Amino acid sequence: MKIHNLTLSFIILLCGILLPRDFDHRDIPIHENGRIKPLDTFVRNQLLLIYGKRSIKPKALPEELNSKGLSAIDWFFDIALNPDEGDKYRVFNISNPEVVASLGLYWDPSHLYNRKEILSGLKNQIDYITTIQGKPGAELTQFDTHMLKVYSNVIQYQTLSYSLSCLLPLIQINHKTIAQSLSVNPGDKLSYYQLMRKANQLSPLMERLLNQDKDEWSESDYELQHIMGILNEIDQDKFARILKIIPPESGNQNEEWQSPWELMESRMIGPNQEKLLITLESFLKSRIDKDTVKSDSVLAEYENLLSHSFNGLSNLTNVKLETWTNQANLFYKSIAFYILAFLLLVISWMTKPKLLRRISFACLLSGLAFHFYGILLRIIIMQRPPVSTLYESILFVSLIGVICASLLEYNRKDGMGIFMGAIVGGVLHFVGLGYANDGDTLGMLVAVLNSNFWLATHVTTITIGYGTSLFAGVLGHVYLLQTIRTPFDKKYLKTVNANVYGATLFALFFTLFGTILGGIWADQSWGRFWGWDPKENGALLIVMWQIMMLHLRITGFVKPMGFALGMILNNIVVILAWFGVNLLGVGLHSYGFATGIAINISLFIAFELITGIGTYYWAKNRQKQLTAY
Amino acid sequence: MRIKDIINFLKQPKIFVFAIIWMMMLVVLGTLAQKDMGLYTAQNRYFSAWITWFWFVPMPGGRLTLVIILINLSFFFFKKSIWKIKKLGIVILHLGGILLLVGGGLTAMFSSEGNMVIEEGAQSNHVEDYHFMELAIINTSAVNFDEFTIFDQPLLKRNQVLAHANLNFEIEILNYLENCEPTKRTSPAGIQYKGMLKNFILNELKPEKEDNWNRPGMIYKISNSGTNADGMYGIFLGQSISQTVSVNDKDYTIILRRKRTYLPFSIELLDFKKILHPGTDIPKSYSSDINLIENGVVRKILIQMNEPLRHKGYTFFQSSFIEGPNSETTVLAVVKNYGRLFPYISSIIMCIGLLFHLSQKLPDLFRKSKEKIAV
Structure with missing residues (x-):
């Protein structure tokens, strides 16, 4: 029954990519940070930057809307289609009371403010901002950094709002003469770009206007002057060049894409680019008119243009897949299942052990399925192996941990694997979510990392090594806890001890070869196998610690309990090698540096030391008591 | 009989345990020291030194510790108890370990490295230390x-x-x-x-x-x-x-x-290329188009990240570059290392050994437990 459920949910998931989905406005490809991504990802990250979340909660929306929330893409199209009405969203998140006060704003418990409030507050601070902008980062106070962030956020907001204004039908043509010469109907609305395309049709009228005295101006001349005024106004928006959605005419993948405003200014618009802009223009118009039939057909044309011109530059399948991944939130689903599995397991200790344990295991496996699928999608989208950044390593290590735990559970069928899997998967997922909030988690890689072969071999192996090592460490905890719980059940403890030992051997396999493969990669790209770089030393320490534990066991220096404690302490070595070396700030591997990580690492070390050594002595005492009786 | 005593002493795994604990200390200290004294000094003091001085106390340095481990490891093969099929994996694994250490020794003793700096259009036939x-x-x-x-x-x-x-x-x-x-x-x-x-x-x-x-x-x-x-x-x-x-x-x-150090051939840089991920400052690739000139024969070769040129025992890696107003200058790292094949061979051997051992041990260690937990 549970297997069926699982298969069913997996099939539903697979349908997400297998069933072809129509191209929609979320999928419009955009080029940012060296990568082609769906507009959906782009606006989610923009919103994250300004607001701190990837979609808008009701608190930040105008009350009269009475809605349950707004997605990032809908928010974006609303402010881009109505640039002047962007004040209704309270999306500026300022949590620093000093900044709030100095912007002359009242203190809002939800920390949310709108554009108008920020802009009027910033007016008095412009001088101060200009002075702190010139300062080096180290000299800035916390207040300064917050202030600069508010300032850059509001600029970003404006840039987003006006990024499409050259394509919006903002200029109404009323007079018959002008409408005729532009070959449109009176009352029609044109966009800046449309008018620019027809500029030469207006030139006879313009000439007359310039050669005439103002007293002799006719009605049409006044309207023409008015139109020129509006054009000039819209022209002020050309700073808004963030939306790089038009591919280079050449289709060269090493060339940068351009935003509509950049193209307007360069006036070097290729025929395919022009077609794309016109299609975009009519899409925007159909959205304003709320004409869904028209907008669908226009988008289909947009997709067609993109995939058949520009040398097939944008891989729309992957772009669509990414949009789907964005809204699927697979990692939230997996964490939910891990937590559920844990709760069910705890309940199973009190009642209905057999049934609840099975359901709990099914939950763990469902979580694993979502987790695995999420990682698989990232591999497909980026077309590179699973681990290339710190964030991805966290996701992958927790996957390995849960897989190991599931295998253990499959073998033992006593809930131990579920317990471990839920803890490893849940905790690491939380850590990972923290990293995901830094922005786009799918970044490009520097040249030396840009090698799928080595990412696939060395990085994957060493990350599996981290995962299996942590798994062995958690098993160590379990062994000590079980010794405290059931010190008399020698037979049972022996099996757990064998598991700890086996997990250690298994972990050593991956840490050892991960490290050696790393050396071989270094030999291939820098010419030395070993350079005593901090990250290399970190990996070496894990290997040496594990080898040491195995030999301590052989020589009889440690007994099963000591071995378990040793593997718990190995967790500390793993965490230090994994995150800690980035704190040193030296060496070739200092990627993914994150401030504030030091506190978390110290907390983890303290936790492992206290629980590890504490349970070790407790367990020892229990055994002593047992032999005393 | 005295030789036997020596052998018995040297083959004790205890020696390894103490040596590896000491080596771990050195690695930790040497890594932390890099923040203050830089890699080169830290390496000379902790890792490539025979003796490391802690104030006035001489202690074994990284090199001596590794030699002790190597000796201890070699005497492992004098144990009679290991020559069984059951222990075959372990024996192979230790053999691989010896090869890795020997290779490391060869590299430490005989390898040389330096830079070759060539401007576009120019030639060079020497390596700078x-x-x-x-x-x-x-x-x-x-x-x-x-x-x-x-x-x-x-x-x-x-x-x-x-x-x-x-x-x-x-x-x-x-x-x-x-x-x-x-x-x-x-x-x-x-x-x-x-x-x-x-x-x-x-x-x-x-x-x-x-x-x-x-x-x-x-x-x-x-x-x-x-x-x-x-x-x-x-x-x-x-x-x-x-x-x-x-x-x-x-x-x-x-x-x-x-x-x-002069080489028996010279290298001419035709063109240095740096490609960024479009719209970012993140480099996508670096590469040098070069001519390898030897006895008047010219061969055109591309050196890029992760794809070095190997010639006459020397390996040339794309390492860095200098951007000038008119032309670019490439910096190639040049390495001559006699021990470079050892890690490749030893890792394969160790892999086989450990896999063999795991395949024998793991099924036993993760045997399905029929016994129920006593609550």
Whole structure:
């Protein structure tokens, strides 16, 4: 029954990519940070930057809307289609009371403010901002950094709002003469770009206007002057060049894409680019008119243009897949299942052990399925192996941990694997979510990392090594806890001890070869196998610690309990090698540096030391008591 | 019987346990020390040293510890109990470990590394050392050749007198500075100062964290030339105008430069390319289009990240670059390493050994437990 459920949910998931989905406005490809991504990802990250979340909660929306929330893409199209009405969203998140006060704003418990409030507050601070902008980062106070962030956020907001204004039908043509010469109907609305395309049709009228005295101006001349005024106004928006959605005419993948405003200014618009802009223009118009039939057909044309011109530059399948991944939130689903599995397991200790344990295991496996699928999608989208950044390593290590735990559970069928899997998967997922909030988690890689072969071999192996090592460490905890719980059940403890030992051997396999493969990669790209770089030393320490534990066991220096404690302490070595070396700030591997990580690492070390050594002595005492009786 | 006792002592796994604990200490200390003293110094002090001094207490350095581990590991094979099919995996694994350590030893003893710096359109046939300097005295008097006299780094120290049959004068090193900076004189120089020292003095600086960021310099005295070339001179690495002296119709140019090793071939840089991920500052790839010129035969080759050129035992890696106003300069790391195949072979051997061992052990260790937990 549970297997069926699982298969069913997996099939539903697979349908997400297998069933072809129509191209929609979320999928419009955009080029940012060296990568082609769906507009959906782009606006989610923009919103994250300004607001701190990837979609808008009701608190930040105008009350009269009475809605349950707004997605990032809908928010974006609303402010881009109505640039002047962007004040209704309270999306500026300022949590620093000093900044709030100095912007002359009242203190809002939800920390949310709108554009108008920020802009009027910033007016008095412009001088101060200009002075702190010139300062080096180290000299800035916390207040300064917050202030600069508010300032850059509001600029970003404006840039987003006006990024499409050259394509919006903002200029109404009323007079018959002008409408005729532009070959449109009176009352029609044109966009800046449309008018620019027809500029030469207006030139006879313009000439007359310039050669005439103002007293002799006719009605049409006044309207023409008015139109020129509006054009000039819209022209002020050309700073808004963030939306790089038009591919280079050449289709060269090493060339940068351009935003509509950049193209307007360069006036070097290729025929395919022009077609794309016109299609975009009519899409925007159909959205304003709320004409869904028209907008669908226009988008289909947009997709067609993109995939058949520009040398097939944008891989729309992957772009669509990414949009789907964005809204699927697979990692939230997996964490939910891990937590559920844990709760069910705890309940199973009190009642209905057999049934609840099975359901709990099914939950763990469902979580694993979502987790695995999420990682698989990232591999497909980026077309590179699973681990290339710190964030991805966290996701992958927790996957390995849960897989190991599931295998253990499959073998033992006593809930131990579920317990471990839920803890490893849940905790690491939380850590990972923290990293995901830094922005786009799918970044490009520097040249030396840009090698799928080595990412696939060395990085994957060493990350599996981290995962299996942590798994062995958690098993160590379990062994000590079980010794405290059931010190008399020698037979049972022996099996757990064998598991700890086996997990250690298994972990050593991956840490050892991960490290050696790393050396071989270094030999291939820098010419030395070993350079005593901090990250290399970190990996070496894990290997040496594990080898040491195995030999301590052989020589009889440690007994099963000591071995378990040793593997718990190995967790500390793993965490230090994994995150800690980035704190040193030296060496070739200092990627993914994150401030504030030091506190978390110290907390983890303290936790492992206290629980590890504490349970070790407790367990020892229990055994002593047992032999005393 | 005494030999047996020695063998019995040396094959104890206890030795390994203590050695590896000590090695871990060294790795931790050496890694932390990099933050303050830089990689090169930390490496020399902790990892490649035979003896590491803690204040005044001599302790085994990384190299000695690894040698102890290697000896202990070799005597592992004298154990009779290991020669069973059941232990085959373990035996293979330890054999791989020995090979890895031997390879490391070979690399530590015999490998050499340096840089080759070539501007676009130019050629080079020598490798510059990362750390060592040399003093080159070039006799440029002959019409169709130059005569080079080179004094190596070990000779470049205070109070050393340098003389050679090629030279009709002597050089006495008055001071050798690890790191220095030329600064303009504020008061007029005495008549004993010649060349650059007439207008500049060399200020000694604290050595940089990384050895190759230093700019070494030297104050020296030319004597016994019998001409007015006698006097005190200064020189430093990367001096833009070289010191020249004339002694009895012979012209000499004196240069302090990174130690050079000449190769039996030369490399010409045709083009250096740097490609960024479009719209970002993140480099996507670096590559150098080069001509390998050997005995007049030219071969065109592309060197790029992760794809080095291997030729005659030397390996050339794309390491860095210098962007100039008109042309780019590539920096290739050049390595000659006799031990480089050892890690490849030993990792395969260890992999086989560990897999064999795991395949025997794991099923036992994760056997399905039929027993129920006693609650």
